[in-house]
Amino acid sequence: MSDYESFDYDVLVIGAGGAGLRAAIEAAQSGVKVGLVCKSLLGKAHTVMAEGGMAASMGNVDDRDNWKVHFADTMRGGQYLNNWRMAELHAKEAAERVHELEGWGAVFDRTPDGRILQRNFGGHRYPRLAHVGDRTGLELIRTLQDYAVHQGIEVHMEQTVVDLFKTDGRVSGAFSYDRELGRFKAFNAKAVVLATGGIGRSFAVTSNSWEYTGDGQALAFRIGASLIDMEFVQFHPTGMVWPLSVAGILVTEGVRGEGGILKNSEGRRFMFDDIPPLYKNQTADTPEEGWRYVIGDKEARRPPELLTRDHVARCIVREVKAGRGSPHGGVFLDIAWIKEKINDSEAHIKKKLPSMYHQFMQLAGLDITKEPMEVGPTTHYVMGGIRVDADSQMTDVPGLFAAGECAAGLHGANRLGGNSLSDLIVFGKRAGEYAVKFAKENGDVRFDAQEAKASGQRAVAPFERVGGENPFTIHHELQKLMQEKVGIVRVESELQEAIEELAKLRVRAENSAPNGNREYNPGWHTCLDLPNMMTVAEACAKSALERKESRGAHARADYLEKEPVFAKINHQTVEADDGSVKVVAIPTVPMREDLQEIIDWQQK
Amino acid sequence: MPSAKFQIWRGDSHQSGELQEYPVEFQEGMVVLDVVHKIQAEQQPDLACRWNCKAGKCGSCSAEINGKPRLMCMTRMDQIDVSEPVTIEPMRSFPLMKDLVTDVSWNYKIKQKIKPFKPRKPDAPDGSWRMQQEDVERVQEFRKCIECFLCQDVCHVLREHHLHDEFIGPRFFVYTASLEMNPLDTEDRLADLKEEHGIGYCNITKCCTDVCPEHITITDNAIIPLKERVVDRFFDPLTKLFRMFA
Structure with a gap:
C-alpha cells in the first residue's frame, strides 16, 4: 500500500514554473544529476498566467534607467520591508537574465532600433518591462521548458510532493504521489530547491490555479524552516468581476500601462483623488500629463493608475464601498477611450493586449476596444513565504533552498508588477547554483526508509476515514473565511474569529475523505492539499493580527496609518512547541550605507 | 437557474x-x-x-x-x-x-526529438541581438501556442491513421516553424521534416487551424511554408542540379 519507487539526485527541484525550471537548468549545466518534480504537466505552471512583462533596467526605451533606479523603485514599492540585499541582486542581475532568455529562444517585442522593447508598469519610474504582448509568462515558461529538456534533467510530471525528509539536521529528499495512478516516489537528494509558488487557493476570489495551495511553504515549515511576511498578500487591483464564474481572472496591469484609465460610476477618474506622499512628485497632475507619459514623453510623470497595486486596490474598494462602483461591484477600466488620442486604436489595442481582447470577448462577450471593462481586486500573489538567505536562497534548513513566489524577502510589503518574472530567473538561477555548491560540499545523505513508509501511510489515510467529510466543502469554507476575514481590509475582531475558525476547519480537514480509489482522484488530492492551505492561512491570519498598522498590501480598518515601530519589523512564523503556528517579530537589518544613499538620492 | x-x-x-x-x-x-x-x-x-x-x-x-x-x-x-x-x-x-x-506524454517525446534553437552569435557586446518587430511577428504567432494539443487530437493522420511513429502532428510543425523562421536561428531541420517528421502526410485539410483556441493559422502560416521549403530543397529540379555540382 505504501510501496514506493526510489530515485537518487544531487539536486531535486520541486516545482517547474519559471523559478524551478531556471534552477534546474543552472544545476544541470554544472554537470550534477538533477530531478525536476512538477505538480502539473511540464509547461502548465502558474508562470503562464503572468501577462505584463519582466522588469529589468536595460534602458532600451529610456536610457536614464539603471539598476539603482530599479532597486529604489522596488524598495519604495515594498515600503522598505524588503530584504535589501535581494532587491540589490535582483536589480543588478535581471538584465543579464533577460538577455540570456533571448539566447535560449525567447522572442520579445522590439524597439524601433531592434532591441527588446520595454513598457510602463505601476511603481516603475521608467518603461522597464520586457514583454511579448500580454503573454510574457507563457514566453518565459516555454523558453525555459524547451531549453531545459535538452539539459539532461529528469522530469517527473504530475507528481505532488507530500513530505520533505530531513536527516542529520539537513534536508535529505522528498516523498510524492503521481496523479495518474496514485503511486508513490521517494527522492533521495543532497540538496532540494523549492519553487512551488503561492497560496492563492486559500482565498475565494483569486487569479491563482488549483496548484497554489502553499505546498512549499508548508513542507518547509514542517521540517523546521521559518516563514516571514505572511501578512502581505497582494490583491491585484484588476481582476474580472463579471460573469461571476470568471470573477478573479487577471486583467493585466499592461492595460493601464498602455493608457487604460480607472473610472467610477460617476465617470470620475478617482485615482487622481488620492496620491500617497511617497509618490507625489512622480505622479501626473492632470490626465493630459498622464497620457503624455504613456506615449513616451520623458518630461511627463506617471498617471495615477500606475501607482502601486496595494494602493490602487484600496482605492477601488473605497469607490465600491462608497456606492460609486460598477453594476457588478467593481469599477470601470477603460482602454477604449484612447480612440480619442490615436488613429486605429482598435488594431493598436488588439496588438498590445491580444489575450485581454480575447479573454473579454470570449468570457464576457465584451469588446474592450469599444467598451470599458468591469474590474475589482483579486488575490494574486503572496509577498511572504519561506525565509531565505539573500545570496544563496538557502532556507533555515541546511540544503533546502527556495526561489520564486514561495520564497520571501524581495518584495517586502508589496510587489511591483513585473518584478515577479525577473525574481524567478534571478533567484531561480542563484538557488540552482548554490544548491549544487551545497551538494558538492556536503556529499551523500540518505533519507530514513521508516520515514518514507510513514509518509506513504499518512498519504493514504484519508481513504480509511469512515464517514469522512467532502474535502471540497471544507476547501470552499476556508476560501470564504479567508476572503471575508483575512481579505483586503482587516480588523482585529475578524482576524481573531478567523484564527478560531481555522482551528475548527483544521480538525474537519483531518477527517476529510475521498470516494473512489487512488487513480487521478481530485477528491483525494484535495484531502492532502488542505493541511498545507490551513498552515499558510493560519500564518497569514496570525501575522496580520500582529501587524497593528496599514502598510503595503496589509490594510487594517482599526489601524489606518503606518506606524514607525512596524517600519523596522518583519513577522516571522515559526513552529511552537505544541506544533502550532507562532508569530514573532524580528527587527529588520539596517541597510548598507551605499544602498541607503541610493534611496535618499532617488527620494529627492 | x-x-x-x-x-x-x-x-x-x-x-x-x-x-x-x-x-x-x-x-x-x-x-x-x-x-x-x-x-x-x-x-x-x-x-x-x-x-x-x-x-x-x-x-x-x-x-x-x-x-x-x-x-x-x-x-x-x-x-x-x-x-x-x-x-x-x-x-x-x-x-x-x-x-x-x-496520456499526452507522446507529445513531450516528440518535442525532445526536434533540433533545439541554435542562435547566431550576439550582435552586441552585451550579448544581445537586434531584430525588427516585423521580422519577429511571424514567429510570435507560432509562439502563442499553449500546447493544448487539440490540433493533434483532430488531425486525421494521428486520429484515424495512428501514424504517431512517422508523423509529428500540427503542434510540432508549428514548433518547427517557430524555430526555422526565427531570425536568429542557424539550425537546419528540413531533412528531418521530410524524413522522420513526415510533413508529407499532411494534406492540408486545415482541421487543426479550425480548432486552435489561439487562432494560429497553423496550415497556411506554418505547415505550407515548411512544405514549400522541403519541396524547394529536395524536389526542385534546378536546385537538385545545382546541389549536384555544388
Whole structure:
C-alpha cells in the first residue's frame, strides 16, 4: 500500500514554473544529476498566467534607467520591508537574465532600433518591462521548458510532493504521489530547491490555479524552516468581476500601462483623488500629463493608475464601498477611450493586449476596444513565504533552498508588477547554483526508509476515514473565511474569529475523505492539499493580527496609518512547541550605507 | 437557474468507459469547466479532469464537447445547446488515463526529438541581438501556442491513421516553424521534416487551424511554408542540379 519507487539526485527541484525550471537548468549545466518534480504537466505552471512583462533596467526605451533606479523603485514599492540585499541582486542581475532568455529562444517585442522593447508598469519610474504582448509568462515558461529538456534533467510530471525528509539536521529528499495512478516516489537528494509558488487557493476570489495551495511553504515549515511576511498578500487591483464564474481572472496591469484609465460610476477618474506622499512628485497632475507619459514623453510623470497595486486596490474598494462602483461591484477600466488620442486604436489595442481582447470577448462577450471593462481586486500573489538567505536562497534548513513566489524577502510589503518574472530567473538561477555548491560540499545523505513508509501511510489515510467529510466543502469554507476575514481590509475582531475558525476547519480537514480509489482522484488530492492551505492561512491570519498598522498590501480598518515601530519589523512564523503556528517579530537589518544613499538620492 | 444534462465520459486505462449522465444547474456566464467542477464538488469528487489557469492560457483542459475539440474553460454555457444532453469526452487521439484525462506524454517525446534553437552569435557586446518587430511577428504567432494539443487530437493522420511513429502532428510543425523562421536561428531541420517528421502526410485539410483556441493559422502560416521549403530543397529540379555540382 505504501510501496514506493526510489530515485537518487544531487539536486531535486520541486516545482517547474519559471523559478524551478531556471534552477534546474543552472544545476544541470554544472554537470550534477538533477530531478525536476512538477505538480502539473511540464509547461502548465502558474508562470503562464503572468501577462505584463519582466522588469529589468536595460534602458532600451529610456536610457536614464539603471539598476539603482530599479532597486529604489522596488524598495519604495515594498515600503522598505524588503530584504535589501535581494532587491540589490535582483536589480543588478535581471538584465543579464533577460538577455540570456533571448539566447535560449525567447522572442520579445522590439524597439524601433531592434532591441527588446520595454513598457510602463505601476511603481516603475521608467518603461522597464520586457514583454511579448500580454503573454510574457507563457514566453518565459516555454523558453525555459524547451531549453531545459535538452539539459539532461529528469522530469517527473504530475507528481505532488507530500513530505520533505530531513536527516542529520539537513534536508535529505522528498516523498510524492503521481496523479495518474496514485503511486508513490521517494527522492533521495543532497540538496532540494523549492519553487512551488503561492497560496492563492486559500482565498475565494483569486487569479491563482488549483496548484497554489502553499505546498512549499508548508513542507518547509514542517521540517523546521521559518516563514516571514505572511501578512502581505497582494490583491491585484484588476481582476474580472463579471460573469461571476470568471470573477478573479487577471486583467493585466499592461492595460493601464498602455493608457487604460480607472473610472467610477460617476465617470470620475478617482485615482487622481488620492496620491500617497511617497509618490507625489512622480505622479501626473492632470490626465493630459498622464497620457503624455504613456506615449513616451520623458518630461511627463506617471498617471495615477500606475501607482502601486496595494494602493490602487484600496482605492477601488473605497469607490465600491462608497456606492460609486460598477453594476457588478467593481469599477470601470477603460482602454477604449484612447480612440480619442490615436488613429486605429482598435488594431493598436488588439496588438498590445491580444489575450485581454480575447479573454473579454470570449468570457464576457465584451469588446474592450469599444467598451470599458468591469474590474475589482483579486488575490494574486503572496509577498511572504519561506525565509531565505539573500545570496544563496538557502532556507533555515541546511540544503533546502527556495526561489520564486514561495520564497520571501524581495518584495517586502508589496510587489511591483513585473518584478515577479525577473525574481524567478534571478533567484531561480542563484538557488540552482548554490544548491549544487551545497551538494558538492556536503556529499551523500540518505533519507530514513521508516520515514518514507510513514509518509506513504499518512498519504493514504484519508481513504480509511469512515464517514469522512467532502474535502471540497471544507476547501470552499476556508476560501470564504479567508476572503471575508483575512481579505483586503482587516480588523482585529475578524482576524481573531478567523484564527478560531481555522482551528475548527483544521480538525474537519483531518477527517476529510475521498470516494473512489487512488487513480487521478481530485477528491483525494484535495484531502492532502488542505493541511498545507490551513498552515499558510493560519500564518497569514496570525501575522496580520500582529501587524497593528496599514502598510503595503496589509490594510487594517482599526489601524489606518503606518506606524514607525512596524517600519523596522518583519513577522516571522515559526513552529511552537505544541506544533502550532507562532508569530514573532524580528527587527529588520539596517541597510548598507551605499544602498541607503541610493534611496535618499532617488527620494529627492 | 437554468439546468442541463451533462453526459461525461467515465472510465480508466483498465476498462472501456461509458458516458454517465449528471443533471446540473448553472449560473449565467459559467463555462463548461465550471459545470464539470460543480459536478465534481457536489456529486463525484473522484471525477478526473485537468485544469490550471481557467483563462485559456495553459492549455490543460482540452476535451471534446459535443464531439468538438475545445478548451472547457473557454466554452461558455450559452454557446452550447442545453436542450439536448451535452457530451463531454476526453481527447480521442491519446490513450485514456481516467475520465477526461488523457496520456499526452507522446507529445513531450516528440518535442525532445526536434533540433533545439541554435542562435547566431550576439550582435552586441552585451550579448544581445537586434531584430525588427516585423521580422519577429511571424514567429510570435507560432509562439502563442499553449500546447493544448487539440490540433493533434483532430488531425486525421494521428486520429484515424495512428501514424504517431512517422508523423509529428500540427503542434510540432508549428514548433518547427517557430524555430526555422526565427531570425536568429542557424539550425537546419528540413531533412528531418521530410524524413522522420513526415510533413508529407499532411494534406492540408486545415482541421487543426479550425480548432486552435489561439487562432494560429497553423496550415497556411506554418505547415505550407515548411512544405514549400522541403519541396524547394529536395524536389526542385534546378536546385537538385545545382546541389549536384555544388
